[in-house]
Amino acid sequence: MATGMIEAPTTQRAGWRAWAALAVLMLPVLLVSIDNTILNFALPAIAQELEPTSAQQLWIIDAYSLVLAGLLVTMGSLGDRFGRRRLLLTGAIGFTVVSVLAAFAPTAGWLIAARAAMGFFGATLMPSTMSLLRSIFPERDQRRIAVAVWAGMFSAGGALGPIVGGFLIEHFPWQSVFLLAVPMLVLMLALAPVFVTESRDPDPGRIDPASIVLSMLTLAPVAYGIKEIAVQGAAGAVPVAIGGLFGWLFVRRQLRMDRPMLDMSLFRRAGFSGSLLVNLFSVIALVGFLYFVSQHLQMIVGLSPMMAGLALLPGAVTSIAGGFVVTPIARRVRASVVIPSALALAVAAYLIVAFVGAHDVGMLVLGFALLGAGVGAAETVSGELILANAPAAKAGAASAVSETAYELGAVLGTSILGGILTAWYRATLVVPPGVPAGLAGPAAETLAGAMNVADQVGGTAGEALRAAAAEAFDGGVTVTSLIGAALVVLAAVVAATTLGGRRRSTSE
Template sequence: MTTLRPAPTETTAPTTSPARRWAALAVLMLPVLLVAVDNTVLSFAIPAISESLRPGGTQLLWIVDVYPLVLAGLLVPMGSLGDRIGRRRLLLVGSVGFAAVSAVAAFAPTAETLIAARAGLGFFGAMLMPASLSLLRNIFTDPVERRTAIAIWASGFSGGAALGPIVGGYLLEHFWWGSVFLLAVPVLVPLLVAGPLLVPESKDPAPGPLDPTSIVLSLATMVPVVYGIKAAAESGVTVTAVAAVLVGLAAGTTFVRRQLRRPVPMLDVRLFTNPVFSGAVSANLLSVFSLVGFLFFISQHLQLVSGRGPMQAGFVLLPGLVVTIAAGLAAVRLVRRFTPRQVVVGGLLLNASGYVVVLTTGDAGSDVALLVAFAMLGAGVGAAETISNDLILSSVPPTKAGAASAISETAYELGAVLGTAVLGSILTASYRGSVVVPDGLPADDAYSAGQTLGGASEVATGLPAATGDALLESARHAFDSGVVVTSSVGVALMLVAAGVAFRTLRDAR
């Protein structure tokens, strides 16, 4: 007689007590806080990095972008690896590597070294994020508990963003810029100690084989596309820029076809046939796009145009970041009275409204107007991110938690990449086209002043008073004029995102 065996189910630890579950959540929030702090601190460290390492405009964008670019390209492969070797194990390995490479970044002597170190951080960071979210899906099986846990987990991004400018601002005012990267050590040590004790291991009981070809294709999709965007911003729409984008699109098409053919794909692209899943991923991506793009220019405006120190600039943004956290937690209650579609669409429209405030105040907008705009944006991102993350996980079975988490985190990091690459490139191109550099400057100084506002500020300190003031005035006006241009793009994209969410999340429950 043949004995029928049940299909494999997700392997995880036995059901834990409520206290242990919430303690595990606290531990899993540490890598989230770390990633958020790292992104925010870097935004505020850009002026100091510009003055110290003197990177060109494209190098400066790569310093910001290479981390989320590598991370986004490897999130799916690392999520798949975690399904095989264990998500908790992957989380701990990533923590050790991230801390070690952070020390390398802290002491980087050149822009090229810092870019390489940031790429290394992206490699190990890719081990942290999908593991933390997929572990939550398996720790919190009750839908109400899970939604609250995800809201708290998502608020960790905002909490880290709030903590980053203040702690990082203190470090930047008292130490060199590299000190901000050393923040990873005190954050990751508690994770390494408490993680094995509180977080249960989980993995796929029947994983497919590793697929190196798919890993290469995922990277070959991301890198050329972002490079093409940057090249277009630097030199216009050239053959090289267009070719890079086409190569990325071709690699992406090949990747999708390969996943559809494989019996056990690295990424189950069929999940996107579910309109709720695909709509929630789109909302996730574009919400982060709006937040990171906004942070890219507001952090520079507050320091280099308004003349605030890094820590003071961080306190200016603190109310908006607190609003982001509050909106994420409030979204859990809002979906009891409103549909998920209404909450997500409302959040995306709030994002658009924040950019409208920047547009209406013009390039002479006050810091108060920017604070209001950022608070509106934060409220929208907090609500949209919480519900979209919950929809992404709840629309798939538990055995697909790793894949869904990797896709969710890929959307987050891709939004971070594109927010800086697209809006940052538009801002850089607008700045270069508007700034007036005084005649007679050495070639290196003229190049630095013509590329970034931070470069112009550094060059101006070594010029005669009248010439330096004229350069600063022109550079600040060129920068804020570029902010108006990027804000118009932000408004358009958020309106499109709201329309997509309205259409795809119709059946979300």
């Protein structure tokens, strides 16, 4: 049992309807995780038709995640108060409607507004699904399996996004990327009232608008600033500092309230805080790996988006398998042992890429498979500990905090590891002779820019630029892989030092 555990043993086991409810809840989980990566494949077609500016292109991608991150804690607390299933169904209806509006957006501004609305309703989906697991599966061993399914489906969705996106863009207009949500959520809306039981906090506190505003002013600027640091450098620290100030005000207010929106005492539990940090560092490592491997497979190896996605499929499979394999082990072995052992696979994955090199596609596929297995197993155990360390009545707020760690991890994975990789590429690329001076700038900016310039130049100079860009990019992959390995080691150290406590007996 993790340190600070408050949950009493229970023998109440869920029946078949609970497992049917789990299957229903996986529909929005899969949708939201796919949505994190699928839009990148549609952006070129969107840009061609709607002609957005470069700033609007960034907002088409970022509007969703920034609104989502800013509202997670608020929506989790509202679910505790008004009902988690009710919030889930309301969010699904809204997400379906705005997905249709996004699909038929006549302008870039319209699409940005629709993406922001998708973030609003998306914030109701993920915390609701995880918090409902707390009430649907009161028996802890069954809940471990349910969380393994949840974590595996979330990881698998991220890896399936490129496959689904590549298939849709190759065969259908870009609108299909948004319309994908409609059949999945309509099916969930039909089945959830039948199988998913309602749950809420039996004694909720009053709604505190000031806390809601402060939570949004904390999370949204932090998420935005982290993104900007990779592009603007030190200037991106300003919104992070602003978010930190509002975060201090938020915490101060919660500590002074009799019934706070977010119970800050949860963070004093080592099992809760330690598990959050494990999730954060693990997601950074996973997203950072995906950032460079997807570019390498498509731009250097030359695979189509769909084939590049298929190359990552073994990682999605091992991510799901890792969660299921670790579940019976976690019943008998401390989390402080299980999680570091699982993360050793992720460290091995990064070291393989660092020392063998990204040029070997087989090694990249093997590395992502190991990374998926390690992160999938670690997040299954840490995700269940987050729920177990929170009172059942506050499951929504606890799940929302967990989801915030996931979202910030995804932002940090791209910003930190992606930023380091980009900086290395720009510093080491040597543009070969024969490339016109007017094209040297775009080639030195990004790998995609270099490959586009190489196609324009053609001939010997184009091939030389392609080789130089690949060498500079893969050199950055080596450095990034070593840093990614260090982050995973840090996650393992956090788990080993914070998730101690006695081992659960078989009777428990």
